[in-house]
Amino acid sequence: MNKPSELPGLGQWHDHTHVPFQVYSDEAIYRRELDEYFYGPFWHPVALQAEIPNVNDYKSLYIGETPVIAVHSAEGEFSVMVNACAHRGVQLTAEFLGNAGGFTCPYHGWVFKNDGSLLSTIGEECFPDDYDPANYNLKNLRVETFCGIVFATFDPAAPSLDDFLGNLKPHMKVVVGGGERPLKLLGYQKITFNTNWKLFMDNDGYHAGILHAAFRLLDFAGGDGYLEADGHYGHWGMNYQSKDYEDNGYLNDPTVVESRSGEQTAAGACVRPVTQAVRHMDSINFRFARPMGPNKTEVHYTYFGFADDDPDLLNHRVRQGSNLLGPSGFISIEDSSIFDRSQKAMGYTGGQMHFLKGMGSNPDINRSSQNDESVSTVFWADYKTRMGF
Numbered sequence: 372m373n374k375p376s377e378l379p380g381l382g383q384w385h386d387h388t389h390v391p392f393q394v395y396s397d398e399a400i401y402r403r404e405l406d407e408y409f410y411g412p413f414w415h416p417v418a419l420q421a422e423i424p425n426v427n428d429y430k431s432l433y434i435g436e437t438p439v440i441a442v443h444s445a446e447g448e449f450s451v452m453v454n455a456c457a458h459r460g461v462q463l464t465a466e467f468l469g470n471a472g473g474f475t476c477p478y479h480g481w482v483f484k485n486d487g488s489l490l491s492t493i494g495e496e497c498f499p500d501d502y503d504p505a506n507y508n509l510k511n512l513r514v515e516t517f518c519g520i521v522f523a524t525f526d527p528a529a530p531s532l533d534d535f536l537g538n539l540k541p542h543m544k545v546v547v548g549g550g551e552r553p554l555k556l557l558g559y560q561k562i563t564f565n566t567n568w569k570l571f572m573d574n575d576g577y578h579a580g581i582l583h584a585a586f587r588l589l590d591f592a593g594g595d596g597y598l599e600a601d602g603h604y605g606h607w608g609m610n611y612q613s614k615d616y617e618d619n620g621y622l623n624d625p626t627v628v629e630s631r632s633g634e635q636t637a638a639g640a641c642v643r644p645v646t647q648a649v650r651h652m653d654s655i656n657f658r659f660a661r662p663m664g665p666n667k668t669e670v671h672y673t674y675f676g677f678a679d680d681d682p683d684l685l686n687h688r689v690r691q692g693s694n695l696l697g698p699s700g701f702i703s704i705e706d707s708s709i710f711d712r713s714q715k716a717m718g719y720t721g722g723q724m725h726f727l728k729g730m731g732s733n734p735d736i737n738r739s740s741q742n743d744e745s746v747s748t749v750f751w752a753d754y755k756t757r758m759g760f
């Protein structure tokens with residue numbers, strides 16, 4: 372593989388606040404990002420415990436382009452392993468969610484326990500003499516949890532999850548309601564955007580006032596709040612107080628934006644490389660994403676309530692979550708349009724993305740007001756160094 376410095380045209384990249392369009396669409400850069408960001412020292416939120424609440428529950432997903440299975444392998448313990456048979460690499464399960472004590476390969480019937488260890492094979496009597504079953508367990512990732520969120524990394528040398536999350540921890544804690552009340556999975560909406568994973572992250576969770584007609588119509592634009600970035604990976608967190616909606620006649624049914632839980636503290640956590648977690652009014656929403664090549668990103672919008680919510684509140688959370696912050700919700704549909712339109716328009720024109728708003732008024736790029744562009748540049752500064760540009 373070419374080193375990035377050998378790729379054409381990168382001599383123009385002098386400053387992390389002006390990002391060459393090329394890094395959003397170049398195939399060789401994308402391949403290198405898979406190694407640095409997805410198979411490197413990043414911890415990936417793979418599931419919330421609420422998605423796999425019982426022993427033997429599992430969820431299959433992708434980290435980068437590699438299929439993995441996240442399993443509740445024993446009471447309070449989680450295993451994450453590559454979803455590929457240790458014999459000849461066949462995908463072990465094609466189910467998204469399930470419950471199983473182990474995984475049987477459809478090809479030659481090898482059986483693996485729910486922690487990835489090999490349980491049995493067929494035809495072992497004619498395997499070579501030096502065959503040792505201990506060499507044929509599934510490839511396990513390192514696993515750690517924070518506030519009921521299961522994280523995994525491919526990198527045995529990655530720093531601890533605690534180090535990785537850094538300043539993001541208090542924001543994530545607010546998103547999941549403090550971590551003491553068990554969450555309940557409400558459902559998923561899945562969508563594929565024709566956009567690069569970094570372009571998705573530049574624009575999701577960041578809300579330009581001009582773009583978001585919904586914020587103005589719903590009078591949501593003026594909430595007090597701040598964004599806080601963390602330099603060593605480029606994460607950022609958001610904290611603000613949401614305001615109650617005052618009926619301005621815009622909605623036929625204003626109950627959709629009612630705040631029934633009484634919880635006004637809202638938070639967002641942008642977990643690099645590619646997850647967004649948000650709590651806004653009564654909606655708790657994780658957007659687990661994965662790259663599918665340089666021009667495509669799949670996102671699973673995953674909705675939660677609390678296990679002790681009454682059924683009316685749970686219904687309300689589903690309705691509010693998907694209508695406001697789902698892929699076609701009042702607010703997020705505007706973001707969705709930007710993902711696709713940016714990727715389409717930048718093409719291979721040799722231009723640059725400019726991050727300017729907030730850069731002049733506030734020299735501290737690690738902390739800014741809600742719709743400034745400056746905290747995004749913390750990621751780009753880290754990216755530039757990490758990728759060797």
Ligand code: FES
Nearest residue numbers: 456458459476479
């Ligand atoms: S490939 Fe899985 S048992 Fe052969």
Ligand SMILES: [Fe+2]
Nearest residue numbers: 577578579706
């Ligand atoms: Fe937005």
